[in-house]
Amino acid sequence: MSEHLHQAALFSWADAAGIPELRMLFAVPNGGWRGPHPATARRLKDEGVRPGVPDIYLDVPRGEWHGLRIELKIKGGRLSPAQVKWLEKYSEYGYRAVCCYGWEQAKDEIRSYLRIGEDIG
Secondary structure, three states, X not given: OOHHHHHHHHHHHHXXXXXXXXXXXXXXXXXXXXXXXXXXXXXXXXXXXXXXOOOEEEOOOEOOEOOEEXXXXXXXXXXXXXXXXXXXXXHHOOOEEEEEEOHHHHHHHHHHHHOOOOOOO
């Protein structure tokens, strides 16, 4: 299963879960193929696209955290040095910032972060 399918499965779960906070869950389309034209990549860079930015954001504070950042990988996937730096910086600035391997681990991380029991969502 590709990262795309894992992320789609996560958002399908979130949309169906009925958890109000999940209305604040969104993805940043920062990675992936940008087409055959270098101008596309240049334009996106000019617009503020940054390498290594995490995939998934949940801007709902909980406890000591300002929000949650998730970099989603498939099993065997590796973080790039830029991704490691972004996660470290978010942690320094008061965000829970993690790498999850697969949509189910990401779902569990979100549930734990929101302090939601297994009987809900």
